[in-house]
Amino acid sequence: MNKPLLAALATLVITGAGVAPAAASAQAGSTAPAAKAVDFAGTVALSNCSGSVIRFPASADSDPALVLSNGHCLETGFPSPGQVIVNQSSSRSFGLLNSAGSQVATLRANKVVYSTMTDTDVTIYQLTRTYAQIKSSYGISALTVSDTHPVAGTAIKVVSGYWKRTYSCNIDGFVYRLKEGGWTWKDSVRYTSSCNTIGGTSGSPVIDTATGKVVAVNNTGNEDGERCTENNPCEVDENGNVTVREGINYAEETYQIPACFKAGNQLDLNRSGCVLPKP
CATH class of the missing domain: 2.40.10.10 (Trypsin-like serine proteases)
Structure with a gap:
């Protein structure tokens, strides 16, 4: 990591780097x-990591928005080798940035949809707001995977x-x-x-x-x-x-992730074409 x-x-302090x-x-x-x-529009700042608000090619504006970060950024600690976490409750907050890199909102998760450090290193959070709500309130669209x-x-x-x-x-x-x-x-x-x-x-x-x-x-x-x-x-x-x-x-x-989500941005690890590790 x-x-x-x-x-x-x-x-940064020792070297004087900015x-x-x-x-x-x-x-x-x-x-x-x-x-x-x-630019920075759609990216987010976590307490110790970076991330982004993401959508998939088949996501709808009315779907709950998702945030992508690393498995090793999970707030409960690094997943162990072989461990896969799905649908775990979370109230983690994210600072949403606009194109200039200024924070314009705080978004909040209601669950960890998926997290692992096996085969890949990803955590995907579900937010309490939809893409349409974020766009309407802040003028910011999700990044497409x-x-x-x-x-x-x-x-x-x-x-x-x-x-x-x-x-x-x-x-x-x-x-x-x-x-x-x-x-x-x-x-x-x-x-x-x-x-x-x-x-x-x-x-x-x-x-x-x-x-x-x-x-x-x-x-x-x-x-x-x-x-x-x-x-x-x-x-x-x-x-x-x-x-x-x-x-x-x-x-x-990240190209393999969309195949594991069905309508409504709902995780389905049994979908045809989904190769993400399962619990």
């Missing part, structure tokens, strides 16, 4: 404009609601298995080096700049060059060969 938030704060405004995070020298404007596998080389932005900061890079490739401590994640996204995410960016949406859709959720990076330890994930290929990439960061794909 990205380094603990307190450690990240200490690093939180870069969104405009400063674009890659220098880039002249090709993004097909879709990527793509239901197709991301493509290597794609230009992306990691948008952190906690830090109000964006990171711009590309998808460098995909990792057969990403191991960190006792957890293993499948088919993870590897960033190119300019997405140097830090603690607090966990749970940030990874947005395809050409479509404006969410293709992954930011979750970890190898900080110290260690092999397969916490905060130092390693890559394992189909033959069991291990590669360590110090300073490189990763995300978990």
